[in-house]
Amino acid sequence: MSFDKEAIHIYDTTLRDGAQQEGLNLSVHDKLTIARHLDDLGVGFIEGGWPGANPKDTEFFALAKKELKLKNATFVAFGATRRPNVKAADDVLLGALRDSGAPAVTLVAKSYDRHVDLALKTTLDENLAMIRDSVKHLRDEGQRVFLDAEHFFDGYRANRAYALEVIRVAMEAGADVAALCDTNGGMLPDEIADVVHDVLGATSARLGIHCHNDTGCAVANSMAAVAAGATHIQGTLNGYGERTGNADLVTIIANLELKKKKEVLPQNALRESFRISHAVAEVTNISPSPRQPYTGVSAFAHKAGLHASAIKVDPSLYQHEDPASVGNDMRMLVSDMAGRASIELKSMELGVDLGGDRELIGRVVDRVKEMESRGFTFEAADASFELLLREEATGKRPSFFTIDHWLTTTERDEKNSIITKAEVTVTAQGKEITCSGAGNGPVNAFDNALRDGLNQLYPELASLELTDYKVRILEGRLGTGAVTRVLVETSDGKGEWNTVGVHENVIAASAMALEDALTFGLLRQGRKPE
């Protein structure tokens, strides 16, 4: 049997509920881009927003109708049941859903008696009428309707009979699915399973599940609902959402496909999930969590030296799945716990062939240990490690310039204004260049001066940007004084790399990390070192 998107609905609400996340602000263009990524991932349903409720979503639906050619997904509009005491056909917001052009609509409805009373301020019977009329109206107009039963689990605890009645009324009026929403996110898997099981028996409705991560169980709650019989799963990319976020749809999908052997995406689509998760993070401009299950950059990263030797024998000894199944990669982290095996694996990953040269590998291991004992760390500084590798492999560290002298000054004057300047003398391609720069700190000024000086010889440095900068004071070991460790992240718009510098002096440590950063940036662009 081949994939059938109707068997288990993979329903994405990144564009609506995900957008409720603090700090997340999507333009209409962003939403179109994300919708295309979602369609590439192969989700069955894309909830686009609430047309009529805010102008941005109205515009998005109008544009989507024209521009969005979906290969796989069904486009869904979200909205509420009609207001109390009006006719469905006269309800303006319901009209906007009807006119949105979306083939399907998800209607949110109250299923918790207390919310009907206190938030909706109407009677329990009128709420049922609102659900019945609204579902029927949209069905009559030719749209497919899903019901989001808001606060369902809390409502079920408080008044089971009423919560069940909400589901029955919606199904009788023609809804396809009733999605049970843990709106406040306080549930645990055992209760979710019990409730889904009971509702299924009591209503025979097709059930869906919509979870939030307030107990850290959004994924497990969704899995528990599916095990209990739900066949429609709502979630968001990267678990975006209000408070602690919604259920992370990619993790659920990977668990269903890889652990439970259920086909819920088109064939091979899961392998796109790493790429798509990161591409969407670029759109939202929210740094992806390195620890995200399956798609985090650390999800298949190994640190301990003990593990590394066994991983060489068989990666499955220390990995729950093949990282390629979600488009991710195994990564070895170089740390003071590292031995020969992890250095070898790491070098392969970086594309530097050590050719099994035991003496060379031994030299690299010794050098890493010696440098780590002085405060270096390479697990967060791949680029500095690669420079070290190339130096040991070729006998010469890749170099495009030599810094001869530098001077930074920072001054606060009596008027409380702060001025920072740097002067750098550098030799490159046989020329000595002296240059200066200003900045919002000595390191920034140094960086500006250095790049300004090298700009004529290496114009590609203009595209580089310092994207992160971290400083740590390390206590002295074995009687030496404290040292400063600086980690720098640099980007050229296509990718990022990390470098490290260690010195007693923070500016000198920064200069070291910046020198590595620019050197590696030039290597990346294909420049041959001097």
Add this chain to the structure above:
Amino acid sequence: MSFDKEAIHIYDTTLRDGAQQEGLNLSVHDKLTIARHLDDLGVGFIEGGWPGANPKDTEFFALAKKELKLKNATFVAFGATRRPNVKAADDVLLGALRDSGAPAVTLVAKSYDRHVDLALKTTLDENLAMIRDSVKHLRDEGQRVFLDAEHFFDGYRANRAYALEVIRVAMEAGADVAALCDTNGGMLPDEIADVVHDVLGATSARLGIHCHNDTGCAVANSMAAVAAGATHIQGTLNGYGERTGNADLVTIIANLELKKKKEVLPQNALRESFRISHAVAEVTNISPSPRQPYTGVSAFAHKAGLHASAIKVDPSLYQHEDPASVGNDMRMLVSDMAGRASIELKSMELGVDLGGDRELIGRVVDRVKEMESRGFTFEAADASFELLLREEATGKRPSFFTIDHWLTTTERDEKNSIITKAEVTVTAQGKEITCSGAGNGPVNAFDNALRDGLNQLYPELASLELTDYKVRILEGRLGTGAVTRVLVETSDGKGEWNTVGVHENVIAASAMALEDALTFGLLRQGRKPE
């Protein structure tokens, strides 16, 4: 019945397994600080590391024996069973555990036949003998022993009989608990529950659970194990750990206490979890996730709108728990971080009596919110917060000196030597003093110059020492540029205090934090401000 830490073991492994996280690198001092926070949180057991396996952990255990006075927790050393084919008493690493001074030891043992063969490279029988001998040896020497059954769930799938035999052998030799480890993190709650249930029936051992988050289910897996009868739970603060991290201990604790009504921490300790989670994040220098369950700054944040009016009627309509139960706050706005209650509690803790003055408390709350929106944080800067409190309570910020002007220069000459100098002009007790200093970096030189200048007037400054210094770059909000946050820890030999400075320029931010540090140091010594 009151709290009994033996009823359900809350076992923290932040300092050992948590430290395996990519990018996490803890100094000995960091580990001591985190251990104190863990003890404040009230966990029953703190796993400190692997003494004997690396010099840093050996040093930590030696220092912990002298310096760590734990109120509640038992200190635990981690290590492996003896090597194949040696006597337990002759095994060097086992000897280091025995001599660590820790009252309890957790021994990791292979329970998956394939790992015995491929990673340990010994026979199944010898592995059992290694477990038996090692547990017995440490028990005979008077230590309590826990067993970490590595790869237990994978091992159980492959060879149930052998996995069970590992548990039986350990218990017969005198282990207290066998913790079943989902080392590769691939399990889901249903399988965890089934296996724990079966092992309990087959061995009658006291069982523990150790989960990783590779399927996004670490918390739910731990909860499932407890429901199936496990009474010892391993996890880490903020879910730190290799790959996708370990189970987040605070989320598990909150779920057990608030949802399952099990008392697993001393009374009121859970209310400290927000503070401790964030204080530890400052030590690790890893930005805390705003979406972290219970303790994330977004965990109880609501976007204004529909929810707002209902929340005014009754917050429980839109919150699964009272945020105060974990020391967190409900927030309606992005910058709305501090609540009145926490400001009042914090002030009491610092010994500043706000006398229930609502207007004064409101002023402090507003000021904290405004400053946090600019990048300040007071979680890890008590001393700066106390200066702010005193300023608002008395109308004048405590002050012993005014810095009029400063200048720092750092230079690297052609001979590769680095010289840093600072010049500071300061007014104190009506005198203008200009002074200079050198140092191993501009901040150190500034500190030296300032203290040298003030030395005649305040000789007690000579006893102060800068003991930690951290820098973080914060991305700009609302279109402003990036700012730098500096946290400084200062000691006078009797205690430490922490101060914060925020500025575009790292030297200016440092100057701000240092000014607070010296001011607070003089207050501590009983000096009356000008």
